Amino acid sequence: MLAGADLFSIPFDVPPYRLSGAVYGTLLNHRSALAALGPAVHQPPYHAPPNAPVLFIKPRNTLARSGDVVRIPVGTPELEVGACLGVVIGRTACKVPEPRALDYVAGYLIVADVSVPHASYHRPSIRFKARDGFCPLGPTVTARAAVVDPDALMIRSYLDGVLVHIASTADLIRPAARLLADITEFMTLAPGDVLALGAAGPAPRVRSGQTSRIDIDGLGSLSNPFMDAAA
Amino acid sequence: MRRARVAYAGAIHDASPIASSPSDREDLRLADGRVVAAEQVVWLPPFMVGTVFALGLNYADHARELDIKRPEEPLVFLKGPGTLLGHRGVTRRPAGVGFMHYECELAVIIGRPAKQVARAQALEHVAGYCVANDYAVRDYLENWYRPNLRVKNRDGATVLGPWFVDAADIADPATLGLRAFVNGQLTQQGNTRDLIFDIPSLIEYLSAFMTLSTGDVILTGTPEGVVNVTPGDVVACEIDGLGRLVNTIAADSEFGR
Numbered sequence: 001m002l003a004g005a006d007l008f009s010i011p012f013d014v015p016p017y018r019l020s021g022a023v024y025g026t027l028l029n030h031r032s033a034l035a036a037l038g039p040a041v042h043q044p045p046y047h048a049p050p051n052a053p054v055l056f057i058k059p060r061n062t063l064a065r066s067g068d069v070v071r072i073p074v075g076t077p078e079l080e081v082g083a084c085l086g087v088v089i090g091r092t093a094c095k096v097p098e099p100r101a102l103d104y105v106a107g108y109l110i111v112a113d114v115s116v117p118h119a120s121y122h123r124p125s126i127r128f129k130a131r132d133g134f135c136p137l138g139p140t141v142t143a144r145a146a147v148v149d150p151d152a153l154m155i156r157s158y159l160d161g162v163l164v165h166i167a168s169t170a171d172l173i174r175p176a177a178r179l180l181a182d183i184t185e186f187m188t189l190a191p192g193d194v195l196a197l198g199a200a201g202p203a204p205r206v207r208s209g210q211t212s213r214i215d216i217d218g219l220g221s222l223s224n225p226f227m228d229a230a231a
Numbered sequence: 232m233r234r235a236r237v238a239y240a241g242a243i244h245d246a247s248p249i250a251s252s253p254s255d256r257e258d259l260r261l262a263d264g265r266v267v268a269a270e271q272v273v274w275l276p277p278f279m280v281g282t283v284f285a286l287g288l289n290y291a292d293h294a295r296e297l298d299i300k301r302p303e304e305p306l307v308f309l310k311g312p313g314t315l316l317g318h319r320g321v322t323r324r325p326a327g328v329g330f331m332h333y334e335c336e337l338a339v340i341i342g343r344p345a346k347q348v349a350r351a352q353a354l355e356h357v358a359g360y361c362v363a364n365d366y367a368v369r370d371y372l373e374n375w376y377r378p379n380l381r382v383k384n385r386d387g388a389t390v391l392g393p394w395f396v397d398a399a400d401i402a403d404p405a406t407l408g409l410r411a412f413v414n415g416q417l418t419q420q421g422n423t424r425d426l427i428f429d430i431p432s433l434i435e436y437l438s439a440f441m442t443l444s445t446g447d448v449i450l451t452g453t454p455e456g457v458v459n460v461t462p463g464d465v466v467a468c469e470i471d472g473l474g475r476l477v478n479t480i481a482a483d484s485e486f487g488r
Contacts, residue, residue, distance in 0.1 A: 020312070022311050022313070024311065024380075027375070027376065028375070045374050046374045046375065047374060048373075048374075050373060050375045051373060052371065052373060052379060052381045054375045054376050054379070055376070055379065055380040055381075055384075056309075056376055056380075057309035057310070057311055057380075057384075059282040059309055060281060060282055060444070061282070061441050061442045061443075062441075073440070094386070095488070121375050121376060122374055122375070122376075122377060123306065123376070124376065125304060125307070126284075126307050126308065126309060127440040127441075130309065130440075130441050131440050131441050132441055132442050186325075186380075186381050186384075186385050186386070187311065187313050187314065187380065187385060187386055188313045188386050189313065190312070193311075193313075
């Protein structure tokens with residue numbers, strides 16, 4: 001199904017949790033993800049570890065709900081699912097100071113950053129990350145007040161019910177508040193924008209017929225079956 | 232037909248030009264009948280903007296200018312809604328940077344959903360065109376997910392307008408001259424005939440792996456001739472038949488920094 005058009009019928013489409021449709025993702029913000037690159041970060045084409053946050057955009061055609069089928073493109077054996085904590089912006093955030101950054105957050109949700117696996121972080125094609133339905137998120141927005149500490153949440157990834165990966169937001173290089181401060185220095189975030197804080201490495205890979213589920217403490221479960229596009 | 236979206240006297244309006252062809256005269260007739268001068272309104276991006284695609288290195292001369300060989304696949308990146316700005320807007324140049332430049336580009340606006348559209352049918356999915364100015368601050372370029380958002384996705388970095396021009400009014404989008412002026416001095420010149428990946432190719436390419444929707448816009452890239460701009464500079468981008476998009480560069484101090 002076409003995910004983007006359904007965005008505005010999702011259950012969290014209620015102020016102050018209305019999503020704008022803008023979803024920003026962060027890469028290499030989990031210690032394990034950066035560590036997985038090893039000495040390559042100092043070699044061409046990178047030459048040096050990232051300085052600013054490594055960001056990307058999940059456009060509106062990628063947005064999907066829990067339960068939606070993720071289609072695996074023809075010729076691709078499996079997809080990568082980056083399990084992320086997502087921050088939902090509550091009010092206009094421009095140049096927010098780190099100590100007050102979380103005041104700008106309406107709530108949290110789970111973001112599955114689905115990608116066609118690709119080795120290079122240099123200048124990857126958007127066809128790896130921007131395909132229809134490649135950004136399930138939800139299952140709902142949990143209010144900020146209900147999350148005691150966004151920097152101490154366990155993220156568990158399951159394939160067909162079997163735990164395959166576990167990570168903690170405590171291991172983010174830039175925790176939520178710091179990331180918001182660094183990003184809003186140059187780009188304003190608007191109410192309903194989502195910022196995914198970054199997945200741990202190595203991200204689980206999912207094949208056709210399998211179901212991915214991501215649980216984050218207090219935020220519920222985001223579950224999506226994966227099927228070949230041709231099926 | 233050309234149309235604009237403007238804020239005036241407490242509301243947002245659709246507006247149309249008084250003059251019958253793009254010219255320096257930008258007086259407007261609002262949908263409710265009022266006639267207003269260009270200076271009296273706040274110009275917004277002229278349509279409801281969806282996903283913003285932008286092309287890197289899509290003119291052979293600009294690719295040469297940056298010393299990069301012609302790409303085999305379109306180099307597409309995405310821009311967020313926070314970067315959008317209308318005609319006569321102001322874009323901040325951060326203090327301490329050495330190279331911030333404009334990029335005059337033809338923007339192609341999708342008019343109906345496009346999924347796996349063949350080249351031959353691609354233009355049927357185009358609603359219209361406008362001028363775009365896609366700013367970059369090159370000092371912040373890093374080698375991770377280029378061009379990184381700090382270079383290209385800054386507030387006010389994606390200027391669109393002044394007009395949304397119906398596709399029917401543009402006889403051939405593949406032969407449009409583009410020009411940029413800094414303080415009245417011609418600095419950039421090109422023609423869409425020199426696009427490496429032309430409009431039908433870009434729609435075919437993108438729609439092969441994702442669905443394009445109404446309001447999505449493709450900024451097709453910029454020719455050679457980008458130069459540094461500093462606070463106070465007035466940058467005007469012109470495209471044949473689409474009008475002249477004006478933007479002013481401002482210093483941090485104007486933004487309370």
